[in-house]
Amino acid sequence: MEVHTADETMARTNGRAEEEGFEMAVTLAEVAARAGVSSATVSRVLNGGYPVAGGTRTRVEQAVEELGYIANAPARALAAATSDLVGVLVHDVADSFFGILAGSLQSALDPTGPGEARRLAVVCNTAGDPAAETAYLGLLEGQRAGGVVLTGGAAENPDHTAALAVRVSRMAAAGTRVVLCGRPPLPLPAALPVATITFDDRGGAFRLAEHLMTLGHRHIAYLAGPPGLSTTRERLAGHRAALARHDPAGSDACAALTVHAGFERSAGYDATRELLRRGRPFTAVAAANDTVATGAAAALREAGLRIPEDVSVAGFDDLPFAVDTAPALTTVRVPLREAGLLAAQLVTGRRALPPGGITTLPTELMVRGSTAPPTAGRRRP
Incomplete structure (x- = not known):
């Protein structure tokens, strides 16, 4: 031997x-x-x-x-060659936004034709930490993953963006199909086959704020997401653009009624209590997502305010529970299931990359019972 x-x-x-x-x-x-x-x-x-x-x-x-x-x-x-492993990076697997997206993607990975291989989807929970995102990509690169889907807003940190671009470039050049879903494209060489799926967050936030303005609201509190996140920036920009169209001089009032917070229910509750403590009047609350909106509604009710008679409340994403709140929540529908299906098609090569590699999915305003015109006899927050 x-x-x-x-x-x-x-x-x-x-x-x-x-x-x-x-x-x-x-x-x-x-x-x-x-x-x-x-x-x-x-x-x-x-x-x-x-x-x-x-x-x-x-x-x-x-x-x-x-x-x-x-x-x-x-x-x-x-x-x-690369393996049949597909890594799916999410911020919070317990969040319905990411659960729906990842679930739709995984279901769509099942073989669709004779001879097509079954793929193993591995969901990596980053907790929104850029370092964890990079570390998971390193592990997936080491496993020669056949595909990677990065979901959720991107941390707008130049160093992290540069490091992410280097790693994604290396993986794509080695044959891994990479899809960015719900985030902006990375600065990559044009020849690399990296697909980007974006949501029209700015347009959705614009239409939501315009809906509230059309109802007659002029003092609208805004519960923005965490600073330094692409989703937060896009939705806040759309909100501000709508307010500026109706009231060009209202930027100072908008800033005073804006609170940055997390995407959890508790964050919406705490941010609304902070707005109430500030004492500045508002007739409506627009939240960064539906989960935050439920926390805001709880804080308003605790303060003795009715929805929508005293304060209108609106969310974003149109998660399944939005129609079951009392009253049903006005929100902006983000096509999560459609995005999961498209991401699966792109990461498996069943669908060719669109021109420029970017697909923008539309958002839709869903008007329900939680928003109404401000009334003269309302209780003031």
């Missing part, structure tokens, strides 16, 4: 990769050389659980990113 050392085995593996025309993978030693540390130190940083000085860890992580190192490099170098 022939026995080889680990170094000899690695050399033979690398030789086979070169003979068969595969791109050579970056080695642990190359990362160590770039960072100016030992291979053992690189291994400690990658494996975690070992004490490594902060500056050393930063140098290693930077070298890993710059070189595109992926764990289990020999296996990667010998991989002839």
Whole structure:
């Protein structure tokens, strides 16, 4: 029986990769050389659980990113094709917005024709953390995922955007189909087959605010999402544009009645209590999403205010529970199921990329019982 050392085995593996025309993978030693540390130190940083000085860890992580190192490099170098794995990155799997989107996508991944392979969808919960998003992409790259779908608003941080663009470019160039869903496109080379699905968030927010203005509301509180998120920026811009059209001098009042908060029910409740404490009058509340709107409604009722007699309330997304609130919630419908289906078609190659790689799905105003004209006999918040 022939026995080889680990170094000899690695050399033979690398030789086979070169003979068969595969791109050579970056080695642990190359990362160590770039960072100016030992291979053992690189291994400690990658494996975690070992004490490594902060500056050393930063140098290693930077070298890993710059070189595109992926764990289990020999296996990667010998991989002839991508796998049947499809990674789906979501902000919060417990949020109905992402649950509907991911569920629709996974259902649409089932084989549609004879001989088509079944794909394994893996949902990665990032909690909206840019670092977690990058880390999951690294793991999926290491698994040679056949497809990746990044959902939800993008963190508008230049460093994160640049790092994300590098990683997505590398994955797409290696054969992974990448779809950005519900976020703006990345600055990528035009030749890369990366698809982008966007929602008309700005137009939807504009139509919602215009609906409230048409009813007669002029003091509209706005519960915006977290700052630094593309979805927050787009929806807030649409809201402000509608108010400016009806009242060009009302920008100061709009700013005073705007509160940034999270996308959870508790965030809507706390933000509305903050607006009530400020004492500035308002006759309507427009929330960043339906979940936030339910929290706002709870805070208003707790303060003895009726909906919509005293304060109108509106949301965004048109999640399933919106029609079951009392009264039913006026909101903006985002086509989540349609987006999931389209993302599945794009990530599997069943549908060709559109010109420019970008598809914008329309949003729709859904007028229900939670909004009404302000009345003279209403109770003031």
